[in-house]
Amino acid sequence: MQLPTAKSPMNDLLRKAIHQFAASGNHGPAPSGNELQPGALPGSVVVSLNPSNSTKNDLAGQGYTCARSFVALPSLTSPRWLFPLGNGRCALEGLEIYKPYARGARVLKGLLTAIVAAHCQGFAPHRVLVASRSPLPLEALVREVTGECQPVFALSLGTEGRFRKLTVQVMRPSGEILGYIKLPLTHAAVERVRHEAETLNHLWSFPALRPHIPRVLYSGEWGEGAILFQSGGSSRPGPVFFNRQCKEFLQLLWGIRSTEKPGHVLCEEVAARWRKAEPGLAPGWRALGQAALARAKRELDGATIPCGLAHGDFAPWNTRVEGGRLYVFDWESASWEAPTLWDIFHFKTQVAALLNKKNDLRTSGDCRSGERAPFLLYLLNSACQLFGEESPAQGIGLEYRRQVLAKQLGGY
Secondary structure (H helix, E strand, O other): OOOOOOOOOOOHHHHHHHHHHHOOOOOOOOOOOOEOOOOOOOOOEEEEEOOOHHHHHHHHHOOOOEEEEEEEEEOOOOEEEEEEOOOHHHHHHHHHHOOOOOHHHHHHHHHHHHHHHOOOHHHOOOEEEEEEOOOOHHHHHHHHHHOOOOOEEEEEOOOOOOOOEEEEEEEOOOOOEEEEEEEEOEHHHHHHHHHHHHHHHHHOOOHHHHHHOOOEEEEEEEOOEEEEEEOOOOOOEOOOOOOHHHHHHHHHHHHHOEEEEEHHHHHHHHHHHHHHHHHHOOHHHHHHHHHHHHHHHHHOOOOEEEEEEEOOOOOHHHEEEEOOEEEEOOOOOOEEEEEOHHHHHHHHHHHHHHOOOOOOOOOOOOHHHOOHHHHHHHHHHHHHHHHHHOOOOHHHHHHHHHHHHHHHOOOO
């Protein structure tokens, strides 16, 4: 890899993402520790930040004739996305990898779309050039799987945390989206990628689900981790409010696998996760969790809970609408034995917490309804997941859950 100059240092995240994008796909040693550390790129690959025309010409003269140009946004020092340069159609379609729901983010997306549509790419201030003497291993994989010899890519560097992944949108030169590739950026994310691939392969064996989920085009070991190449879906965003399409899709899932779990078993499962997270929690959280577990245990005494196949992160940003049906992706948190109500609770909780929209998030105060105790356990379980993600953005979701828990417990 070409070392950047001191004037234009390469951000550590950008370095890691480019390494995953450009490095060899040959099997390597199993990762250790939480972070996947980027090693040296093959000598046939050079990375240049904000290259001049003379830099490109010099590299081409040295045999680096395969060049991919990107604009890094928001900047090279705080990168979130790499959008392709040099192909207006692909640059416009590349924005599909960013599908925001919050108002401010939608405004930013509209601005980016207007800039790309106006062909202002030449003025992009944060550019990255990845040049090589031959096609990258990822390009060879795309060619083998799809037949496309000149793929174009847009990259999303994911959300900060233990499970950060690089998502690569794969396109033809015409802008047609061929699918999405996931590559882990942390050790913890490796298992998430593997689990999603296994889940999708299993779900594809149910014909009724196929119109609603991505198809695995390729999965396996890749470098020091794993890779998942899956088909894409519609560009039409999914619903913000839980509607008929959401309900019909979940009923389809419940029909794939349905079982009953004793209430005391579910309580103990959540309690075990809570005990693991508890040492790092504030005293207020610990007391709230213990009170919620005690109440759920009382209300579920002798009861059974309907369980089955669950998406695990069912939320608007993981859905699209296609042909009047819901298309659902990001299955890395899927479970085969989760309470069926949890996907509904999660959808409404995420919308209320992160989009500040009321989404009919209420449960009956009558414990005989069978909803309040599973809701309490969902709030605790999802709080444990947020604690484990180690994301700087987890605070909003956790605080919302704390407030709802306190309300459910009568202002505890």
